[in-house]
Amino acid sequence: MSELQLTMRAVPSSEDTQRTRLIFCLFVALVMAFALTMFAGAILQDPDSWWQVKVGLDFLANRTFPTVDTYSHTFAGQPWIAKEWLGQVLLALAYQAGGWNGVVALIIATICLTVFLMAWFLGEWLKPTLAIGLAFAAAALISPIYTARPHIFTLPIIVVWTALLFEASRQERAPPWWLLALVVLWANLHATFTLSFVIAGFAGLDLLARIRLSKPALLARWIAFGLLCPVVSLIHPYGFKAILTTFTVAYGNEAVPLITEWRAFNATEQFPQEMALMLMFFGLLVSRLRIGWAKALFIVFTLHVYLSHLRFMYLFFLLVPVVLAVEVGQQCPSLSLGKWVTEKRDGLEQFLARRFYPICGVAIILVTAAISMLNSTHQVMPSQKTSASDALAFAESHHLSGNVLNSYNFGGTLIFHGIKSYIDGRTDQLFLGGFTTTDDETGHSGGKPILEAQLKKYAIGWALLSADDSRQPFFDELGWKRAYADKYAVIYVPDA
Incomplete structure (x- = not known):
């Protein structure tokens, strides 16, 4: 060879x-x-996963492309596109x-x-x-x-x-x-x-x-x-x-x-x-x-x-x-x-x-x-850090109504469950004009009067906050009642 x-x-x-x-x-x-x-x-x-899926589900159900916001109560009717x-x-x-x-x-x-x-x-x-x-x-x-x-x-x-x-x-x-x-x-x-x-x-x-x-x-x-x-x-x-x-x-x-x-x-x-x-x-x-x-x-x-x-x-x-x-x-x-x-x-x-x-x-x-195997033996669920599932179950069972003030990470799950959010992850188009910075200021030192003004301006009926939300002491000082708490979420309601 x-x-x-x-x-x-x-x-x-x-x-x-x-x-x-x-x-x-x-x-x-x-x-x-x-x-x-x-x-x-x-x-x-990621908290945005909730509303991303919800927008897709709504499109499949309605076959229409949204042109205004229908998912928040703070910017409802404002221009927004999917x-x-x-x-x-x-x-x-x-x-x-x-x-x-x-x-x-x-x-x-x-x-x-x-x-x-x-x-x-x-x-x-x-x-x-x-x-x-x-x-x-x-x-x-x-x-x-x-x-x-x-x-x-x-x-x-x-x-x-x-x-x-x-x-x-x-x-x-x-x-x-x-x-x-x-x-x-x-x-x-x-x-x-x-x-x-x-x-x-x-x-x-x-x-x-x-x-x-x-x-x-x-x-x-x-x-x-x-x-x-x-x-x-x-x-x-x-x-x-x-x-x-x-x-x-x-x-x-x-x-x-x-x-x-x-x-x-x-x-x-x-x-x-x-x-x-x-x-x-x-x-x-x-x-x-x-x-x-x-x-x-x-x-x-x-x-x-x-x-x-x-x-x-x-x-x-x-x-x-x-x-x-x-x-x-x-x-x-x-x-x-x-x-x-x-x-x-x-x-x-x-x-x-x-x-x-x-x-x-x-x-x-x-x-x-x-x-x-993934589908049959193990059910994957989002963490309660973003889902607040127990807190939302409490809100539903106690018939909490009115506009909600929520922590940023809970905006997506609220949208998914049909509750209009105060703020969520769609900040590329919404929650601008000073709204997001104002919301951030409510959690800083001296933020109590700003928070009080926001509660009145948006007619807040209850609040869903993350367990580490720095605004909790302000709600206590404003006379709101802590109705629910776990290691992930806290719910405040006005003291009757």
Whole structure:
């Protein structure tokens, strides 16, 4: 047998390599599914999950897109749109199918798809073990945003969008036009769809840095693609309004400094993320990895947005590895897929490649079994920190009526149970004009007269407060009676 034939037999075929790569990606998705199932309850800790599901349920029941607020008594009738209607409908359908278990199963499946896609795109340039290791690390680092809200449905989209656009730039070809359909989907799922314009812009800059002005026809296609992105995003029930409402958070929203996910990065509270940032930049410095100025700007942009608002941590941890994978694979051969392919392969890899279809079948069976087990053996419910279920049961049994003054975290559950809220998580459009800051001031020193004024202004008939709400002493001093209390919630009523 010739040396060439021996070499060909020693190096696995491209098909076997792709199959093995796919199995590695399935593995990482399965492990993520198992890990998330163990902590399924944590997915339902966000108070906004309640009203997100309720809006979706109401849409399914009425088939109408709301244009004014009908969920609060403080801003009833004010302009309000369900700009994330499709994400809310998906949550509602999952709830109808399996209750909160169904919602959790849908969120876990979406996160696993995101991790799978990230591992797949990383595995195009990096050895599989490194690709899945980075995918695991990224998934763990962004775990604080794993909540039952529509933004989760955009994570797979943003990974695909970023990977394919930067790949098109690297290959010096026009962006895939079908990606515009992702913009339409994204726009109807969540308000962060405007990020698609920005990412496309950075990918276009990366192309410009490569070809300068040598290919004007290609640049024209990219410019046309970029201009079409905001145009197709208007394929939305609310048209321009969906774009305009995204700017209410970015510019001058009084609730931003008061909501944890919108606050700036805090190293004392985000220690794992801080360590990951330092390790990454240490690696970039000592490896002398060469990256273009456009990608460098993209990294700076994602880091800036993350440091400004915690909720955008996924932009940095998901997208930066995907964008830099090609440079790492090309400039660090020991970490590349090519090096891994040409090395002597062990029996395990050959075993995986030869049994590709049975392994995929087993993976599907295991995922189905895990979801079925979750639905049949363990009922996941939101914490009483956001549900106040016992307190609401008391309110119902004692026929408490009138407008309620509630702690922020109880706004969602009130909406879900058909009780108009005083304040809730829809601060991107409502509870502005000084309302949120005034509500915050009622809990500070000297806030009693402000609270008293709010009670009169909004004709409050009872109050549902969290157990740690700082306004409780003021209610006592104002002569209100504590009618109910547990370790999660307190109910006050006027003293007759």
